[in-house]
Amino acid sequence: xxxxxxxxxxxxxxxxxxxxxxxxxxAEATAGRSSVAVERTVARMLGVDGVDPHDVPLPNALxxxxxxxxxxxxxxxxxxxNAMVATxxxxxxxxxxxxxxELSLGELPWAEREPIERAIADAxxxxxxxxxxxxAERDALRERLGEQAxxxxxxxxATGNVYEDRDHALAVAEAGGDIIAVIRSTxxxxxxxxxxxxxxxxxxxxxxxxxxxxxxxEALDExxxxxxxxxxxxxxxxxxxxxxxxxxxxxxGLDNMVNDALYGILYRDLNIQRTxxxxxxxxxxxxxxxxxxxxxxxxxxxxxxxxxxxxxVVASQFINYFLARDCGVPDAQIxxxxxxxxxxxxxxxxxxxxxxxxxxxxxxxxxxxxxxxxTKHMDGNLFMTHACDTxxxxxxxxxxxxxxxxxxxxxxxxxxxxxxxxxGMECSNYVFxxxxxxxxxxEFKPDGFIVRRxxxxxxxxxxxxxxxxxxxxFAALERxxxxxxxxxxxxxxxxxxxxxxxxxxxxxxxxxxxxxAGV
Amino acid sequence: MSxxxxxxxxxxxxxxxxxxxxxxxxxxxxxxVDHGPLAREAxxxxxxxxxxxxxxxxxxxKPLTPGYTYFVLFAQxxxxxxxxxxxxxxxxxxxxxxxxxxxxxxxRLGRPIVVIGASTGTDTHSVGIDSILNLKGFDGRxxxxxxxxxxxxxxxxxxxxxxxxxxxxxxxADAILVSQTVTQQGLHLHNLTELVELVEAxxxxxxxxxxxxxxxxxxxxxxxxxxxAGFSKGTYPNDVAAFIAQExxxxxxxxxxxxxxxx
Numbered sequence: 001x002x003x004x005x006x007x008x009x010x011x012x013x014x015x016x017x018x019x020x021x022x023x024x025x026x027a028e029a030t031a032g033r034s035s036v037a038v039e040r041t042v043a044r045m046l047g048v049d050g051v052d053p054h055d056v057p058l059p060n061a062l063x064x065x066x067x068x069x070x071x072x073x074x075x076x077x078x079x080x081x082n083a084m085v086a087t088x089x090x091x092x093x094x095x096x097x098x099x100x101x102e103l104s105l106g107e108l109p110w111a112e113r114e115p116i117e118r119a120i121a122d123a124x125x126x127x128x129x130x131x132x133x134x135x136a137e138r139d140a141l142r143e144r145l146g147e148q149a150x151x152x153x154x155x156x157x158a159t160g161n162v163y164e165d166r167d168h169a170l171a172v173a174e175a176g177g178d179i180i181a182v183i184r185s186t187x188x189x190x191x192x193x194x195x196x197x198x199x200x201x202x203x204x205x206x207x208x209x210x211x212x213x214x215x216x217x218e219a220l221d222e223x224x225x226x227x228x229x230x231x232x233x234x235x236x237x238x239x240x241x242x243x244x245x246x247x248x249x250x251x252x253g254l255d256n257m258v259n260d261a262l263y264g265i266l267y268r269d270l271n272i273q274r275t276x277x278x279x280x281x282x283x284x285x286x287x288x289x290x291x292x293x294x295x296x297x298x299x300x301x302x303x304x305x306x307x308x309x310x311x312x313v314v315a316s317q318f319i320n321y322f323l324a325r326d327c328g329v330p331d332a333q334i335x336x337x338x339x340x341x342x343x344x345x346x347x348x349x350x351x352x353x354x355x356x357x358x359x360x361x362x363x364x365x366x367x368x369x370x371x372x373x374x375t376k377h378m379d380g381n382l383f384m385t386h387a388c389d390t391x392x393x394x395x396x397x398x399x400x401x402x403x404x405x406x407x408x409x410x411x412x413x414x415x416x417x418x419x420x421x422x423x424g425m426e427c428s429n430y431v432f433x434x435x436x437x438x439x440x441x442x443e444f445k446p447d448g449f450i451v452r453r454x455x456x457x458x459x460x461x462x463x464x465x466x467x468x469x470x471x472x473x474f475a476a477l478e479r480x481x482x483x484x485x486x487x488x489x490x491x492x493x494x495x496x497x498x499x500x501x502x503x504x505x506x507x508x509x510x511x512x513x514x515x516x517a518g519v
Numbered sequence: 520m521s522x523x524x525x526x527x528x529x530x531x532x533x534x535x536x537x538x539x540x541x542x543x544x545x546x547x548x549x550x551x552v553d554h555g556p557l558a559r560e561a562x563x564x565x566x567x568x569x570x571x572x573x574x575x576x577x578x579x580x581k582p583l584t585p586g587y588t589y590f591v592l593f594a595q596x597x598x599x600x601x602x603x604x605x606x607x608x609x610x611x612x613x614x615x616x617x618x619x620x621x622x623x624x625x626x627r628l629g630r631p632i633v634v635i636g637a638s639t640g641t642d643t644h645s646v647g648i649d650s651i652l653n654l655k656g657f658d659g660r661x662x663x664x665x666x667x668x669x670x671x672x673x674x675x676x677x678x679x680x681x682x683x684x685x686x687x688x689x690x691x692a693d694a695i696l697v698s699q700t701v702t703q704q705g706l707h708l709h710n711l712t713e714l715v716e717l718v719e720a721x722x723x724x725x726x727x728x729x730x731x732x733x734x735x736x737x738x739x740x741x742x743x744x745x746x747x748a749g750f751s752k753g754t755y756p757n758d759v760a761a762f763i764a765q766e767x768x769x770x771x772x773x774x775x776x777x778x779x780x781x782x
Contacts, residue, residue, distance in 0.1 A: 167584065167586070167587070170584040170585075171583040171584040171587060173584075174582075174583065174584045175583070186641045186642060186643060186706075187641035187643065187677065189643075190641075190677065203641065203706045204706075267643065267645075267676075268643065268677070269675070269677070302646055303645065303646065303649060305655065343658065345658070376646065377658075379752050379753065380734060380752045380753075412734060412752075413734055414734075414735070417549070418549050418583055418587060418589075419547065419548075419549045419581075419583060419589040422581070422583055422589065484653075484655075
């Protein structure tokens with residue numbers, strides 16, 4: 001991709017080098033530690049699922065049981081593996097027996113290490129094989145049916161009832177939508193467990209459960225086959241169950257996941273270290289199973305000024321990108337977030353947006369950059385919102401964004417009604433069709449507003465990254481570098497779920513808690 | 520020269536399109552019926568026979584997915600309201616700028632006003648409370664944190680009512696501001712009612728101004744729930760500040776002649 005903005009390649013390299021160092025510092029700071037969410041993910045990857053007689057999810061029942069034995073530093077896998085050897089049960093049966101109160105893992109004598117490791121490796125391999133098969137099926141269907149030209153339209157449903165969401169998703173597919181994301185019930189990110197089974201009651205969204213994933217994916221598979229076009233499904237790997245949801249998504253063949261490294265820290269007040277540990281495993285799973293992850297820098301511009309905070313968005317994009325790369329996620333699966341949030345009253349606001357969006361596009365040439373619609377200044381005048389969305393659609397197509405969260409006229413009033421999304425899609429369809437090749441036609445004036453603004457943002461982002469390397473990401477978060485939100489290392493939710501691993505820690509998810517090579 | 524509107528009578532007010540009393544309204548809705556003549560007739564019958572509108576006209580109909588059809592209609596409303604008989608719902612707060620509020624508090628109260636705010640319950644959105652309280656404010660107007668005579672504490676989002684109240688007592692707040700952005704199935708009502716109940720249970724209702732805000736909040740609803748005021752979209756920090764300042768002033772030193780407030 002040729003740079004239309006004539007960016008300073010040396011400066012871009014320097015930004016990348018700084019962000020890579022920041023990511024390495026984070027990995028080093030969290031190496032040798034795991035979390036209860038990571039251990040529950042291990043349980044799921046050994047085939048544990050379902051609930052105990054009190055409706056507690058079995059991965060929680062199991063991990064809580066091991067925690068009561070002060071056994072987490074060895075890894076939940078060691079305890080399960082030992083019980084598998086001692087009782088000749090599967091991991092799922094061990095968890096069910098623990099959940100039912102029929103089995104105490106502390107009462108079993110420790111077997112030799114070798115059979116434990118073999119039992120765990122076999123159980124893990126069986127789950128991986130099933131996930132691989134499901135994802136291969138997904139990839140084959142996507143390949144066979146094909147998708148529409150990009151930008152792909154990413155559309156949210158949020159009724160609270162998975163069966164209503166299914167109908168809404170089909171209406172979106174009919175209107176030309178490419179990716180359906182079911183928004184989660186408000187505050188699910190704060191639950192330290194994943195609910196089980198289909199759900200029909202949620203607030204501001206629908207609970208992410210494995211059963212709900214399956215219901216949605218089955219409906220979309222059916223629609224895709226009947227209409228000869230593949231429609232993707234997305235959910236949210238964020239909050240206190242980040243890595244578990246990644247495992248559930250892989251099991252059900254999801255296509256995309258919102259999976260930001262910093263979002264939960266800033267906007268859900270989750271503990272910094274917990275989030276860094278969890279995002280690593282979560283993203284490693286998504287990367288391994290071909291799931292595209294979305295980052296969430298767009299959110300910064302809701303809580304900070306969209307012009308002033310533009311450099312912080314770019315700095316965060318670089319950091320998020322390298323944190324993802326560090327977990328083995330390839331570029332083609334890292335959808336870097338950016339957004340259209342400048343107040344409609346700003347003179348030349350469109351030119352600023354153009355500069356910012358083009359900058360993101362050029363800084364991450366191999367990534368499917370994702371563009372988010374105006375929200376902060378949308379005030380309930382749905383006709384004006386529709387007008388703003390039209391310009392947003394224009395920038396989306398003119399800067400070659402690859403994924404677009406569509407703008408919806410009723411933004412800021414309520415979670416969309418079934419026809420609101422279709423109105424949003426109609427506007428997006430119109431602009432994308434009418435301006436399909438606009439990006440190819442456009443060159444920017446070398447000393448014009450857009451080029452100068454892009455250079456200015458990059459320079460300031462570079463300065464921020466240099467400072468973050470110096471003080472470390474954790475101190476930068478404390479100084480409210482992103483989104484005007486300040487978080488401390490020890491504060492936030494979920495800190496009590498972190499622990500140091502012992503020398504005999506067992507975890508079949510390779511690379512989960514080690515620092516990357518060279519640190 | 521008077522406008523047509525000025526010549527209209529306030530005792531029988533109808534919607535206006537382009538002729539006085541034409542009663543024109545626009546509607547849009549979806550029916551869970553397959554697109555076709557039956558769905559169209561259902562939409563017309565609903566508007567004509569059940570909504571009390573006349574001459575409904577479908578200007579746009581679109582199938583969304585099997586089983587659902589979207590309509591845009593225009594129709595005429597024959598009914599009218601008598602504005603003279605409507606109870607005034609909004610307390611008479613005089614509009615004030617940031618500077619005017621500060622001057623007013625300095626003169627009338629002579630002490631800083633302590634306010635505490637949060638987005639309560641499970642609501643993760645802090646955009647509303649941030650616009651009102653944070654220094655930066657919204658759209659060029661400072662939040663209360665910037666006011667000389669206000670001490671603002673913003674606890675952010677997802678704050679339990681109990682934690683908000685404990686902190687309010689801790690900082691000796693004059694007013695509690697609650698924001699509720701996202702709601703479904705009336706969840707925001709539960710959060711708001713719970714706060715009022717907690718304050719009442721502590722016996723502190725008379726010592727605290729309770730104010731709520733959000734896209735689905737109205738002043739009327741707020742009062743019904745036991746708050747002193749409610750603010751919706753289009754509210755700026757100075758509107759909230761003006762209300763709090765004037766209400767506290769009226770409570771601390773009520774005007775001698777209630778019929779002629781000296782504002």
